[in-house]
Amino acid sequence: MSRQSLLAGGELAANRAEGSGRLRSITAALASVLATILAVPASGAEVDERTLDDLIRRMSVADKLGQLQQFGTDGNTGELLKGQEELLAQGQIGSFINARGARYTNRIQRIAIESSPLKIPVLFGYDVIHGYRTIFPAPLGMASSWDMKAIEQASAIAAREASAAGVRWVFAPMVDIARDPRWGRIIEGAGEDPYLGSRAAAAQVRGLQGATLGEPGHVAACVKHWVAYGAAEGGRDYNSSEVSERTLRGVYFPPFRAALDAGVGSFMTALNELDGEPATVNSFTLGQVLRKEWKFDGVVLSDYQAVEQLIDHGVAKDGEAAAQMALKAGIDVEEQSEMFRKHGATLLQEGKVSQARLDQAVRRILRLKMKLGLFEKPYVDEAIEHAEILCAGNLAAAREVAGRSMVLLRNEGEILPLKPDVQSIAVIGPMAVNPQDPLGPWFADGKKEETVTLLAGIKARAAKAPNPPKVAYAKGCEAVGDSREGFDEALRVARESDVVILAIGEPSDQSGEAASLASLDLPGQQLALAQAIKGTGKPIAVVLLNGRPLTIGWVAENIPAILEAWYPGSQAGNAVADILFGDVNPGGKLPLTFPKTVGQIPLYYNHMNTGRPAGDFKYTSKYADIGNQPLYSFGFGLSYTRxxxxxxxxxxxxxxxxxxxxxxxxxxxxxxxxxxxxxxxxxxxxxxxxxxxxxxxxxxxxxxxxxxxxxxxxxxxxxxxxxxxxxxxxxxxxxxxxxxxxxxxxxxxxxxxxxxxxx
Missing domain, CATH: 2.60.40.10 (Immunoglobulins)
Structure with a gap:
């Protein structure tokens, strides 16, 4: 929320329509309280602006444009691409995305420090969304914990691992409010509610950055995507958004403001357009709100190739025009595309971009590096990386947070927790053995080889029981595809067991960026598998691994126990087993609404009443064939107790x-x-x-x-x-x-x- 919007003449106006007029009551006391609450806290150590002035004076135009360029490296290995080492030695690369690992980042940093004329350190950035190497539940899962301490702890561990690996700038948290689960990136945020989203955003910033920007073992956070990216038409990623200013201010802005109030070091603009202007150059959200009203003077980073994509948006005729628009709009660092570096000098020469604006952007990125302490300590201790990554404490925390993030959706007949006298357990389904899926999308440097699968976790826990039950497995079917070849084996295993754990859902590559879906049904033959297993008459508990609300109406009506596990991370199998065997009592709650069918979307709890609210009378605002009630409501979740x-x-x-x-x-x-x-x-x-x-x-x-x-x-x-x-x-x-x-x-x-x- 902005001071301009909240405070009129330094005071808050209280209004209520009364008869033909409006009653206004103004209290200076409240204005004082609000001013205190909304004050943006100072973050980071003192930056010597005179030192910055001197450094900027000594930089050439090429040096400055290099600082505004974030270069991509190999997305899988982080290795430098052709020509980048030469640019490093010339001091013309300000930051990298994807380069990571203490030894490797130190090697790159030495080139910048020892070979470049001005010895300006490089800043290494990476998408650390829900863990660096120790992977925690995907953000939507962590939001299901409704536990801000757990979210802050997970973010702090991610920061420690990332910083130990040389990564000092992470492109998180993603705080987009999303009301359409067809949008794949809904998994990266905290759901549909601005209040819960704001609390989660602040917790993540605190965990990532620590008490002050530059605190050892922490990183600079980058809140994204500014703004209304989650409101994409039809849930199609990168699509246009049409949102009123009142809805922007009341629904989509608050989590970003909460991140700002928590001291976030940078913002990333979104890839969508909003009201006819791409978010990368949006004069209202970027110029008016972020820079003027909220007075944010930190780094604003474009999303991946977003500056060059202004051409595809149809607002820039070529790369030079795109660079001009982005620089003048307030973009300080361009990610991946190289419009600034290629065209910046020409824009300066022609007077299309001022020297003052260029220096302002350079100052912001250099100031961030100074706050992070990179000028004093550009290298990382390789021994710390070895000690921190995947340490026992981090894995224990990942297991605990995963357990706190799961939501028990149904438990008829108290199928769960599994009874102590159970003699045999059938684990069936494609999501039980794939080590990649539990990591979810944007799993940073997580390794599937280090993931505890559901089957492995259940077997390990069963072996610890006083009378260990036999655990048998059958896949049944693939997560995606039409084959039912495995049904017979799955049915045999189910019939020979006392209880069935059915692990189904959506594979992780169907969730996240560029994974928008028109259908929210279980993919492939998984529903048919569930129906076949139901026919055996055995007690069944479904474990869902998924990145969005799925339309699971038949499962919800016919399977007695359902555990929503989301993508639980590195310790997935252990955390699921903790709940199935009753070592952990589930307490998570849904951070968004589950529709009965995709035709109800958008469906969210904080809707308007309308002049004809839904009711039994025909002429009211409802679906005549299915009604407005969701399958599961926002905030819903069961427990093993009452x-x-x-x-x-x-x-x-x-x-x-x-x-x-x-x-x-x-x-x-x-x-x-x-x-x-x-x-x-x-x-x-x-x-x-x-x-x-x-x-x-x-x-x-x-x-x-x-x-x-x-x-x-x-x-x-x-x-x-x-x-x-x-x-x-x-x-x-x-x-x-x-x-x-x-x-x-x-x-x-x-x-x-x-x-x-x-x-």
Whole structure:
């Protein structure tokens, strides 16, 4: 949220339509509080601007343009490409993407330090999305934990491993809000909700960067993709986005603002266009909001070849025009394409780009390098890399976070956890043995050879049982394809076992970037396999490995137990086994809505009510054939125990503008074992000057309770938690009545009301 939008004349306006006029109440006290909350914290060590001035004065135009160029290396090995070593020796490469490994980055760095005239260090960047070598659950999975400490811990471990390998700039977190699961990159974010997304974004930045930018063992984060990339039409990657300014400010901007408030070191622009302007040169989002309103003066990086792609967008006639547009729009570093280096000198000579703008961009990237301490310590200790990568502590954390990220969707008849007296277990399905799929997309330097598969994890855990059950495996079918050749073997193994663990889902290469799908059904013959196994009459528990909500209606109706595991990472098999055998009680909750069918998309919990909300009457806003109810709602998740929420209480029935409201609820574990519950608080503004969602998440807390334990959970609502963007796209808080709902998902819960009044 920007100061300009929130603060009018230094004060917050509180508005509510009353009769024919609008009531406005202004409180200087609240403005002061908001100014404090919204102040962007200073990050990093002091940078000597005079030293920067001197360095920039000594740089040639080629040196400067080199600093603005992020060169690609071999995507698999990180090896330099032809001609890059010569440019390094000339001091004309500022950063690399994909080069990694302490010994290798040190070798590259020595060329820059020992051979180039100005000895400016190189910055190594990499897509470290959910772990560097120790791979944690994919971000959508980690968001399912609703555990910000776990997310921060995973990010900190990723930073330690990456920095030990010479990588000091990571292109994460991805904080795009996504309401269309056809979009493959939905797996890289935190789902559909701006509040949960904002909390996750801040946690990731804190974990990656530490308390201050440049802290040893940490990296510079790059929040992406600015902005509305997740709103691509039809869920097709790289596609156009049409989003109103109010929706941008209220839904898509907040996670980016949260990352900025957490001190993020850089932004990456998106590949989509927005309202007719590519995000790489968008005058509103990049110029007006990010640079002017939010006053961000750090590095803005283009996405991969995004500057050159301005030609394909149809807004630049050639590479020179593309470079001019991007530089003038505020892009500081160009990733992969070389429009800046090829055309920058000509643009300067012709006066199409000013020397001041070039120097500004150079200053930003050099300042980032200084904050990271690269000028003082350009090399990394190779012994640290050996000690840090895949160490026992990192693997233990990956296993724990994976367990906290899984969501139990169904458990009829208490199929799970597996009973101690089970004598034989059939593990069936294509997702049980492939070591690549559990890593998910964008798995950085993760190795499939180091992945614990589901079958391996189940076998290892079964062997530790007092009376170890026999574990048999049959694939049944491939994840993708029409063959049913393996069905007979799978049926035989199922019939000879006491219980079946059916591992199905979507292969990891069907998720992530450039993996948009028109169908969300289980691919290949997996549904047919599930139906065949159901016919054996054996108890079945499905384990889903997938990167998006799938339309699993038949499975949800017919298979008694379903565990949503997402892509759990390096310790996938161990973490799944922990839950199947009851060593870990699942407590995750869905960070987005599961539709019954793809035709319901977009489907999200915080929708508008409409003038004819869905109901039994024909002429209401609903699908006549299937209705609006999702298969699983946002915030949903079961446990091996049961919880009861009661005694919802508000500290007052009315609060003044600038005041605060305390909300409390009692939670009791009324089931047989210890477990975690995520208590969720939602708000609804009942009457406003613009339409408001039916409810909005405004607080949550994950707690652990022993059997019979009862605890009071408390939330504090500030006045700004009640705000929204009005018709003029100004942030405001309006007087009137609000409904509070506290529950265990976005459906149902305990309700109470209060009123915001004039002070």
């Amino acid at each position: 919880f009861k929420l009661d005694n919802l209480a508000l500290s007052a029935k009315t609060i003044p503008v600038g005041g605060r409201l305390e909300v409390s609820v009692e939670v009791e574990n009324v089931g047989p074992r210890a477990g975690d519950e995520v208590v969720q608080l939602y708000l609804r503004d009942e009457v406003a000057s613009v339409t408001r969602p039916v409810k909005e998440l405004r607080g949550f807390e994950r707690i652990r309770l022993e059997p019979g334990e009862r605890r009071t959970v408390r939330f504090t609502l500030e006045t700004m938690d009640l705000g929204f963007y009005d018709r003029e796209n100004r942030f405001c808080v309006e007087l009137g009545r609000f409904k509070v709902t506290v529950g265990d998902s976005s459906e149902g819960g305990l309700d109470a009301t209060f009123e915001l009044v004039r002070r």
